[in-house]
Amino acid sequence: MDTKVIKAGVIGATGYTGAELVRILSAHPNVRLAGLTTQSYGGIPFWEVYPHLYRHVDMICRELDLEELAEKCDVIFTALPHGHSMPVAAEVVRRGKRLVDLGADFRFNDAATYERWYGVDHSEPGLNGRAVYGLPEIRREEIRGAEIVANPGCYPTSAILGIAPLLKNGLVDNRSIVIDSKSGVSGAGRGLSLTTHYCEVNESIKAYNVGKHRHTPEIEQELSALAGESLVVSFTPHLTPMSRGILSTIYAGLKESLGRDEVAALYREFYSASRFVRILPPGMLPSTKSVCGSNHCDIGLVVDDRTGRVVVLAAIDNLIKGASGQAVQNMNVMFGLPEETGLDRPGFYP
Amino acid sequence: MDTKVIKAGVIGATGYTGAELVRILSAHPNVRLAGLTTQSYGGIPFWEVYPHLYRHVDMICRELDLEELAEKCDVIFTALPHGHSMPVAAEVVRRGKRLVDLGADFRFNDAATYERWYGVDHSEPGLNGRAVYGLPEIRREEIRGAEIVANPGCYPTSAILGIAPLLKNGLVDNRSIVIDSKSGVSGAGRGLSLTTHYCEVNESIKAYNVGKHRHTPEIEQELSALAGESLVVSFTPHLTPMSRGILSTIYAGLKESLGRDEVAALYREFYSASRFVRILPPGMLPSTKSVCGSNHCDIGLVVDDRTGRVVVLAAIDNLIKGASGQAVQNMNVMFGLPEETGLDRPGFYP
């Protein structure tokens, strides 16, 4: 297995998640990068767009020729705006290759949900049913055989991992869930907007898309599946003055009194096969800095007897566990590699 | 009234809230600074400790001689760690002068609550009953005649202002309140700790004191008074990588369906006499940057029909409306000045 070589292509390589994919894949022992495509930088060396990879990646950015790319790859990663991965998927699957889509196009069991929240038609409803929601800690077995893996959104990754064990065990009031998430700015991508202009973000925190962010139905779909009944949640994303990281603070009412140790034991059990999830010991709470640069999801647990609520803190690096690291983790699962291959380095501090 | 001169002293002038008091008071048209005391910088010009005030404040920091200071002042501001204002208050009141305490010593109606959460005895229970909780938008009339004003904590200011109109009008389920607050680092003061070390804070967000922060009982006391019944809340403070600002995201279940416009109308009515509270129009949400440097509290309102919750966003500058600006606002009320005197400048952007 160590000598297996997977030929990988990245479509949309010059956004932030694309560049993280390139960085991780370029150091992955079982991967050979076979093609990097981009809309804006065709013909330019990748390292001119991302100088941190000078002397590490010597490929040239290419405009997409899908047939050619699919032909020479075993797996394609798409890091594109929503709506753009559906035609790619059709071609990739037709050729018997596999797809990890970092966008939203294949995340919903019900294409109508996708269409309602994203405002576009789903052009490949047939393929949608063959896609698996790619959160390996929850759907590892399904991912193994999947043709299409729909890599989760960054917020949903932290939110679902944060509360899954409680829902799976039926311990909380399913109507009581509040998810208050704080994200670094890289989640908004490299595209220009006033929202991501340095002086507008720096030294400021604000909420946005309150009650209507597109990651809401994705969270609800997966939490409903875990809970065994349809539920809705309050989800509020916030833009925080930092480049990387998401911290989700999750509140839920406990159905019955539970000690912190009991809750922690359930979490450890639930994630016993999931090396990237670290349940912190009592008294330790996660910070985004402690997961920055790694594929970890750190989880801290507090039971508040006064209010009868459990408060879960879940931290990830939005570009790694929240996007490109998770995509590679999915690829590892799909190709039978140890899940942590190429993702085993700790993060940076400070 | 324009020619009234109030002689003011600041005890604990060299912390961040002390320095903000000095800055605001030094430009206040009706105030003459009569004394600045400090534990660590006795004999040193204030501007050597805070060079931004070079040529603006030429006073020398003094070690505290309480009798002398109280004698020459009309009002004393204490910006001290909890437990240190009680003896000061006794002396100030004995001399018929007035006190604005920026600490926690006089914030609780019930001294036992203070003693339980702060772990110290209340040495002046008699005076405690003569103190008023100094949130002018809620207790303006009581503040006017108060001998002692207990200036609110930074988090409680944003939380209470954020949800007061809903509780006063009995519109929400009192057991459903979740307050998720994000603060800049200056709230932790100028004292050294690993928690406020640059490299530990920068590029990181984390929660702390979840379920046990000392501002919790303060919030609950005031919200219970507004609601007319005893209630508890989930309150989670977060340390955010920025110097100034607090954003509180407040969730509460609506008892009955209400439109966003109806809620906003209630807020505008409730704060009609309160110039510093700005209810933002539909579609606008507050950011801490937009209140930075000002005494404003900006409030954004979202009604989420899917979940039946209202989500309130309340932003303040923690050192101004959350501390020193509010203290001066209280002084203005106590001395019969227009409430915005010395506080009428807008903030800075960006």
Next chain:
Amino acid sequence: MDTKVIKAGVIGATGYTGAELVRILSAHPNVRLAGLTTQSYGGIPFWEVYPHLYRHVDMICRELDLEELAEKCDVIFTALPHGHSMPVAAEVVRRGKRLVDLGADFRFNDAATYERWYGVDHSEPGLNGRAVYGLPEIRREEIRGAEIVANPGCYPTSAILGIAPLLKNGLVDNRSIVIDSKSGVSGAGRGLSLTTHYCEVNESIKAYNVGKHRHTPEIEQELSALAGESLVVSFTPHLTPMSRGILSTIYAGLKESLGRDEVAALYREFYSASRFVRILPPGMLPSTKSVCGSNHCDIGLVVDDRTGRVVVLAAIDNLIKGASGQAVQNMNVMFGLPEETGLDRPGFYP
């Protein structure tokens, strides 16, 4: 003089320097804002573009009608990209009104220098001769009577103020001057570019336009005038991860050995009438934070006997002393007001 009312208009009000002008002018005791124009936000309340001014400025942004605006104003401020102020100036001067231009169009004695560095023709060479370079600490008398004041660039303000006394007194080798400047990001304006995208700037420092920044000839023109001979300088601007502030570190070889106290005495003498320049005492060095929010220029002085060089550190708030504060200071001089009117508040810290 206190009752004088100056009617002021701002052309280009919705950029960062425009917004700072509006903030300062709106609180200026002798100014009435008569018109705010903008290319992009016509018809929109100014506070919707800049919510920090909600309830402070209730004017509506207008598209420019130059004749109408000039008619109703005593002074016009232009905060426009280079090349756009020349036609405005012609109309303003024709009507006998006065102009403070925050751009580069009128900064050069020699229009050819402007044309060479900015790559555009100067359409009003006749007016150019009637414009004064608006650094009040250097050209106060000329500014008083000027029809057009060319407000200096942000970097030149710090550089020229930093070294002027040495050149005026002939103490340094005129060919030895190195100016290494570090700027916050707001100097690049509110326009979108990858250079000012949050994630590209945050946690990074870099130089740009080395040896060819357009502020170079402006610095050289003024330093040559002070030195009495034509000189060139090395000027390197750096983009620093902060919103506001410029620090210029200036190196010059001393012609003869001089003590730090002698140098400081010369500086104090040179700036004796200039309240906004603060010469720091020995052992204190300026930081951008200590001038943030104020119109000060803080100067620190070090004489290095080992190398025979003097090192000058000069710090300003780029949007205030480096742009809009200085523009108002110029207006004050032009209209015979005390120079610090409307600019006398200290900055914020932290």
Next chain:
Amino acid sequence: MDTKVIKAGVIGATGYTGAELVRILSAHPNVRLAGLTTQSYGGIPFWEVYPHLYRHVDMICRELDLEELAEKCDVIFTALPHGHSMPVAAEVVRRGKRLVDLGADFRFNDAATYERWYGVDHSEPGLNGRAVYGLPEIRREEIRGAEIVANPGCYPTSAILGIAPLLKNGLVDNRSIVIDSKSGVSGAGRGLSLTTHYCEVNESIKAYNVGKHRHTPEIEQELSALAGESLVVSFTPHLTPMSRGILSTIYAGLKESLGRDEVAALYREFYSASRFVRILPPGMLPSTKSVCGSNHCDIGLVVDDRTGRVVVLAAIDNLIKGASGQAVQNMNVMFGLPEETGLDRPGFYP
């Protein structure tokens, strides 16, 4: 060679450079961590002090028992305040083991220089002569056989690498060198001080120790050796609001007119065997972000014909190439491993 195992100990493991050593060594294919010592955290798991290494490093911090540690290690890294490595070195060398000292104790050929600038006696002058200044790009051959390697300071690494080719080739006026350096805050370590308090650093840039920083003589020693004559430089360090990174902007007068391409060719030749130094192509200038997380030194070159100066921009990650990465690079050289072993991963962006 691939199977070689080096047993390594880190003395002073819980500072920032110590923690970076632990992170890098823990993933180094030829290293087994044999002991981590610390003054403050004895008995505590290393990951409790640095949670990012939870599940990556399971060692317990120990108080130093030098004999025991030296016995079981092949190489010792000391990450201690100056003055503390001399006794360690004596013991390590006595046992025939090897030392990489990240402090200043063995950086100076002339112990008197050390004593003058650091204000302490050198207790091991005999060993001092057996130590090699550990900048592999300059002294690779000497390092191979060294018993003690004195790992360079962070500023000197960027400054010396930045200008070495020019001095070696005799192209610049040796008395004209100005080094203006900007550092992130982690260079000041994890110890508490007002200087590194979040709110004091954030949104501010300032110079410190102008003309007297202790890295000055270290830079001068190495540059003098390269130039073949004793020289002095102006060196000004600045504290920049970011965690990691140093950018040195270096100015030197060219003896004769040279094109940018000629200069670049000399640099490429000089560093042809040095994989970690990247000479950027024309038009590209380094940023600290592009080297963050890597062992690279990126160099940009500008020749300014107007002033006759060359301006060199050199960027490193101060904790990696400026400290712990370079220490591991030195170890690789000392033990005959490929120089990039364990250091070959690219950095992070953004």
